[in-house]
Amino acid sequence: MGQQPFRVVDDGSITSPKGFSAGGLHCGLKKTTRHDLGAILCEVPAAAAGVYTTNIFQAAPLKVTRESIASDGLLRAVLVNSGNANACTGEQGEADAYEMRSRFAEAIGVEAAQVAVASTGVIGENLKMEKVRSGIDSLPQKLTGDLDGAEAFCQAILTTDLVQKMVCVQLELNGKIVHVAGAAKGSGMIHPNMATMLGFVTTDAAIDSAYLQQLLREATDLSFNMITVDGDTSTNDMLVAMASGLAGNEALTPEHEGKEAFAAALRYVCEVLAKAIARDGEGATKLVEVQVRGAVSDESAQAIAKTVIGSSLVKSAVFGADANWGRIIAAVGRAGQPVNPDTVDIALGDIVTLQGSRPVAFDEDAALEYLKGDTVVIHVDLHMAEGTAKAWGCDLTYDYVRINAAYRT
C-alpha cells in the first residue's frame, strides 16, 4: 500500500469522515437479539450516489431510495433494517418502505426525500411495522459519531454474515485531510451484479452528486461486481455513497488534480469491502483471488476471471486443497473469450502447475500446504495481449449447502 496516495486509518470507520454519526438497535425483526435496525446520519445535506441490483424483481426500498437520490442528489440519512428484505411484498411493501422513510425523516427532522432506505433478509413477508416504527422512534438517540456507533450500525445490517466489514482511509486534497470510509454486508447470493449486498460509503470530501455517481460506478465495476459466492443475485442490493463536503477541499471535478487520488481511495474502500464479503461467503473457509493477465482486453480478462471464480468445481477443489488445474483450465475454456489453447500458464500462488497449456511437475506437498491457507491466489496467464483482471470468491463447502438447505427454517 506504500505507493498509494492514501493511508488506511486504524480504527477508522464510517463515522470518521466529518459530519457523520451512526448507530443501531434491536427492534425485533431478527429472532436473535442482534441489532436489526440501523442508520447513518449526516449533519449537512450530503451529495449522494447509488448503484442497484440488476435483478428484474427489485425490492420496495430500492424504489424509494432511487426516488430520494433522484430528487436533488442530496441525502441526510440512510435507514437500514435486516431480518426482512421487504421484497415481493406488493403494494403493502411499498407503503411500508415509504413509511419507514417518512417516519425516520420526521424523527430526525429532515425532508422525507433526504432519507434513503434499505432492507435485507427473508423475502415475501411483510415487515412487522409496529416493531419497525418503535425502533425508528428510538433510533435517533442511538446515533453517535464514534466507533461504537459505526459498529452498532454494522451489526444492524448483518444477516448470515459472520463478521462486520468496515474500512477507512484518508488522503490530502488541497492541504485538507479527506476521509473515505465504507461498511458492507453480504455473504450469499453475491455475483457480478450486486447480489444481496448492502454497501455504504461515507466521505467528507467535497464533490457533487453526479461526479460521485460516476466514480462510485467505476469503483463498483472493479470491486463489488468482481466478486461471486454462488452466481445468484438478489432483489435488494444497493450501494449508497454520501459526501458531506466538510473536509473543506476544493470540490472534486474531472479537472481536479486530486481526482485520481480520491478515485483510488474510493476503489480501495470498495475493494476491501468486496474482498471481505467474498471471504465471508456462506460457509467459506478461505478467500480465493483469481488474477488473469495476457488477455485480449481487460473486459475479456474480467469475463475469464469471473468464470473461474464462479466454477463450483474449482471452488470445491480449493475447499479440498486439491491442486486441480484441470478444473481451472476447463473454466477458462468455457468463458466464451478468445483463448489460445496452447499458451495458457496456471499457477497457484508461486506454484506453477501448467505452462503452455501442458501440466508441469510440481511439489504436491507445497501445493497442499498453500491451498490449506486462508487466502488462495490463482494466476492465469493467456500470453495473448495485455488485458488483466482480478476477481474474488470463496471455496464451496459443506457449510454452504447446510446454510442454504434450510434458509427459511
Add this chain to the structure above:
Amino acid sequence: MGQQPFRVVDDGSITSPKGFSAGGLHCGLKKTTRHDLGAILCEVPAAAAGVYTTNIFQAAPLKVTRESIASDGLLRAVLVNSGNANACTGEQGEADAYEMRSRFAEAIGVEAAQVAVASTGVIGENLKMEKVRSGIDSLPQKLTGDLDGAEAFCQAILTTDLVQKMVCVQLELNGKIVHVAGAAKGSGMIHPNMATMLGFVTTDAAIDSAYLQQLLREATDLSFNMITVDGDTSTNDMLVAMASGLAGNEALTPEHEGKEAFAAALRYVCEVLAKAIARDGEGATKLVEVQVRGAVSDESAQAIAKTVIGSSLVKSAVFGADANWGRIIAAVGRAGQPVNPDTVDIALGDIVTLQGSRPVAFDEDAALEYLKGDTVVIHVDLHMAEGTAKAWGCDLTYDYVRINAAYRT
C-alpha cells in the same frame, strides 16, 4: 407416452437396432476392477453424426472422431475408454488417440477413418498405452449383440456415475420396425454445452449422415443442452449417432412422411438419457425439472429454465426440502430475459406458492412431503406469451462437495 409415435422397448439396448454389437472389459486405466474400455460395432458402414463440447480446450479424441466422421460420414465402430480423458496431453495425447483408432480398426478389420474414439476421466495425464493396446487387442472377441454386451459397454464408459444409462424405443416406418437406442455417461460438469458427458445413439433406420446430423443437433438442443449439474463444461463431451440402415425403411429425408415420428423417437431417447444424467448428478438425491411457460419465446423460456436449474441456492433449497420460492423468483429475475415483475406464478408440483408475483398461503407440510420425493418439478408461468421450455438438474448436496473436494486423490 401413449400419444407418442413410438414405444419403449423393455430390456432394449444399444444392441437392439439391427447390425450392432457392443462390449467392454477392464484394461487397467481405472483403479477399480470396473470395465474401462468398450466399443460399439456395426456390421455395415453406418451413417454417422456427432455433436461436441464447445470448450476451447478440446481433448485429442474429439479431433480424431471429427476427422473420422468428416471423411465420408460413415462409421463402423466407436471405441471408448474411461479413467483418463486424454485431455491437455499435447502431441503425445494426439498420437495416442490416433493409435487407439488405428489399432482398433485393424483389430476389427476396417479402415481407421471408420472408427471414432472417445475418452473420459482425469485430464492432463498421458494414457497408459500398453494397457490400452492390450485391451484393444482383446476387445473384439468381447463384442456381442445381446443385452450383456450393451451393459458391459455401459459400464466401461462410467466415471463417477452411480448407474448405467440406456434406453431403446421402436417405431414403424414404411411397414418396417425401426429401433432407436442410446447409452450415456455423465454426472458432473454437466451444463448446457455438453459437459463431461458421452452419449451414443444407435439406430437401424435408413438415413443419411447429413440429415442424421441435423436431427441429432435438434434433439441435443432440447435434451443434453437443457441439463445442468454445476454449470461447468468439459473438454471431452461428445454425442455420436450411428444408423445402420438395416431396418429396411425408405431412407429418411425431410420429405419422408415418418420423419416426425423418427425425430420424436430420437428426441425421446436423448431426453431419457439427459434426465438420467441429471438424476445421477454428482451427489444428487433427486431429479429437478423446471418447466417454464408464458415466456416471450421458447428461447427466452429456455434461458430462464436454465438459470433456475443452475442456481446453487435453488439446488440447495431443494436438497433441504425447503419450499423457498424466493430463490426461484430471484433466479427468474436475473436470467436477462423479459419478465413482467407483477405476473409470475410459481408452483412446486401442484403446490402453488406464488401467484401474480405475490406469495400465497400453502400447506407447508404438503410442500415438505413433495420436496422430499425423488423428483421435484418447479413450474414457472410468466403470463406474457406462449414460450415454453423444460430443463433438468439435481439438488446440491454435501456429497457433491465431498466428491469434488478431492477428485484427483
